[in-house]
Amino acid sequence: MTSAGRTPVRVGVFGLLGSGNLGNDGSLEAVLGYLRAAHPEAVVDALCGGPEVVAARYGIPATRLHWYRGEYRTASRAGAIAGKGLGKLVDVFRTAAWVRKHDVVIVPGMGVLEATLPLRPWGFPYALFLLCATGRLSGTRVALVGVGAAPIGNRATRTLVRWSARLAAYRSYRDSPSRDAMRAMGVDTSRDEVHPDLAFALPTPPSPERSASPPAVGREGSPEQAGTPIPPSGAPGPVCVGVMAFHGGDDDRARAEEIHRRYLDGTTRFVRTLVEEGRPVRLLTGDECDAPVVAAILDAVDSPLVTAAEATSLADLMKETAAADTVVATRYHNLICALKAGTPTLALSYAAKSDALMAQMGLAAYCHPAREVDADRLLEQFRALERRSAELRQTLAEKNLTAARQLERHFTALTAALFPATDHAHAMQEAP
Template sequence: MRPPVRVGVFGLLGSGNLGNDGSLEAVLGYLRAEHPAASVDALCGGPEVVTARYGIPATRLHWYRGEYRTASRAGAIAGKGLGKLVDVVRTAAWVRRHDVVIVPGMGVLEATLPLRPWGFPYSLFLLCASGRLFGTKVALVGVGAGPVGNRLTRGLVRRSARLAAYRSYRDAQSRDALREMGVDTARDEVYPDLAFALPTPRAGAPSSPPGPVCVGVMDFHGGDDDRARAGEIHRRYLDGTTRFVRALVEDGRPVRLLTGDECDRSVVAAILEAVDSPLVTAAEATSLADLMKETAAADTVVATRYHNLVCALKAGTPTLALSYAAKSDALMDRMGLAAYCHPAREVDADRLLEQFRALEKRSAELRRTLAERNAVAARQLQEQFTALTAALFPTTDRAQARTRQETP
C-alpha cells in the first residue's frame, strides 16, 4: 500500500494576518476534500495558533524568536545572524521530510509593504532551494507579486520563483511582474484569490433607512520604497480616514471599523478617540469568516487591506477600495468595481465621500454584478485546484480522488 503523501504548508501563517490565514484555510479545505489521506503539517510564523485553529502539527519558521523585531543591541544582532545560519539547516530538514510543499496565496513575491531582504524573502529562497535540492515539489499557489526596488530582495524573489515546481497568481499584474524580473511565466496561470474558495456568508438585505457602513483600516505607512516619508503618509491616511468616518457619523450612519492584522488596532483606537461617537464601533474579527459576516451585514464597505476587500466583495456587498497597491485595483476591476478606487496615500475625505455616495446610488446594480463575478470566481478556483492536483500529486492519488468523487 502506498504511504500517504506528505504535504507541508509554508508561510507567515498564524502570525496575526487574517488574509494569510484565510489562504491557508482555503488550501486545507482543498486538501481535505481532494486528498484526505495526505499527511499535512506547517512551517510557519505562529505554530501554536495554526495547530490550535486548524488541527495540524506546526513548526516555528525561524529559530530566532525576535526575527521580525528591529535589532539594535549586539546580542540581538548576533542572534539574528546566527538564526539565519540555523534556519538553513532547519528549513532543509523540514523540506526533505515532504513530497510537496505549498505556499498558500499571500503576497510572497512583492514589496508593497516595508520588507527586508533577509526576512521573509530569504526564508522563501531557502524553501525553494531546499525543494530543488531534495526533489520536493514546491508550489507557489495563487500568490501575489509586484515590482521590487531593492536589488537584493528582487534577486531572492526571482531565484525563489525560478526554483519553484509550480506557480500561479492571484492577478495578471503579478505574473507580469515576475516576467519583467526575468522569470519564464509562459506556463503559469492566473486565478482569483484563494479566499474566494472559502464559504460565503448569507448576505443581508440593504437597510431602509440607510444602515451600517464597514470601514476597514490599516496601519499604513506606504510601501518598501516609501520609508523616508512613512510618517507623513501615515498621518495623511489616518487624518483622511478619520474625517471620512466623522462625516458618516454626521449623516447618522453607524460605522463598524474592521482590521486585518494585529498592528491595525492602533489605527482603530485613534479613530475611536478622535470621532468619539456611539455610532462608531470596532469589530473583533479573528478570521476571514468573521470579516465576511461583518461585511455581509453592512450596506456598504470602504476598506484598505486587500483581504478586507476580498471579504466584502465575496459577501456581495458594494465596496470602495482605499487602494495602496496595484493588487487592489486589479481585484476591483476583476469584480466589476474599477471605478470605485481611492488612493490610500492621499485620502481626500471630501472626494471619498462623493465616491461613496455614488457607489450607494448603484447598490442594487452592483450587488447583481458581484453575484455574477463571484460565480465565475468559484468556477475558476475549482480549475485551479484541479490543475494543482495534476501538477503535484501522484497518479494513484488522483485516481483515488476521482473514485471518491464518483462514489454516490
C-alpha cells in the first residue's frame, strides 16, 4: 500500500529490451525516467528479450519474452521446429498470466509496428499481438508509446501489426509517417498523437572541451581518454561513422547480400578517404550484430586513425558524437544521439523514419540512401555539411529545445490517459 492507503499501480514494460539493441534500451530508459519522476509509487517489471540485462542494468524484475530460447534463430531441424511451434502455444498462456498482473503495460518506443528490417510474422509481431489481445481481454491498458510504424508488404505481418494497434488502449508515434502508415492499414488514428522519439528525453552530455593534443588511439580498444579522439588545434577534426549490419528490408531478402556488399564497400571507401585526408574516424554501432561490419572496415582500412567505440548505452553514443566534428550514421538511434548532442549529422538512410527525423531536425538535405552508397556523392554531401557546421549547430540547439518541450507534453498526456487516478491524487496533493 502507498502512504495514502492506495494499492500502488502495477506497470509492465514489454519489448525486445536488453537484447543488444541500444536504441530499444534507450527508449526503456526514457520511460523508466518518466515513471520514476511522475509515478514514483508505481511497481515496475518487464517481459523482455534480455531479462538478465534489464534486471541488472535498470533494477527491475524481468521475465523472458519467449518460452523457447531459440525463437530468433533459424529453425532447420525437426526438434527446433517443434520447439518453436510449442513455444507459440506456451507463450499464449505465459503472456496472458503476465499481463493480468498489471494495471498498465507500456511498449516503450521501438519500431514495433514496422518491418523496415527483416522480420518474421511469428516472432515479435505475434508476441505483440498476444500482448494487446490479452490486455483487451483482461482489462489491462496496453500503451504503444512513441512507437515507429511503416507500410508492411507481408500479409501475415501486416495483419498482426494492424490488430495489435487496434487492440491497444493508447497509441502515440515518433513521427508523422508512422501515424500515416497505421491509418493506411485501417487503424483509426484520429486520437493518436505524434511526438519526438523518446530518446530525446534522455540527458544530454556536456559539451566536450577540445584538448591541445589527441589521446592515444588503438585499433581495437577505446582511447585513453573516453570519447572520440580530438586532434590538435588546427588539425582536421574527428568524424564518427555509425555502421550497421544492413541487408535491406523485409522485402529485400532476395537481394540481401548484394545490398550489404554495396553498403559495406561504399562505407569503407568513404572511411578510407577520410583517413587519407588525415581525419580521425571513430566507428559506432547500435546493436551487437553490427560488430562484423566494424571488423571488416578495420581490416580494409588498417590505419591507427580508425578506432572502434565500445558503447553500451545511448549515453555512451551521445558522448562519442558530442566529441566529434561531424557524424555520418546509419542506425536510427545513432542519428538521434548525434542530433541530440548537437553535432552536424549526415544520415545513411534506410527507411522513411530516418528521412523524417532529419527533416524534423532541419537537416533534410543531408540524407544518402543506405541501399546504394556512392562514396563520391557521399563525400560531396559530407563536405557541404561541414561547410555549414556552425549554422547547423545553432539549428540543432533550437530543435532540441523544441523536442524537449514536446516530450514534456507527451508525458503529461500519457499520465492523463493511463494513470487518471494517480494524476488526480497528485493534483489534490499539490493544491494549496
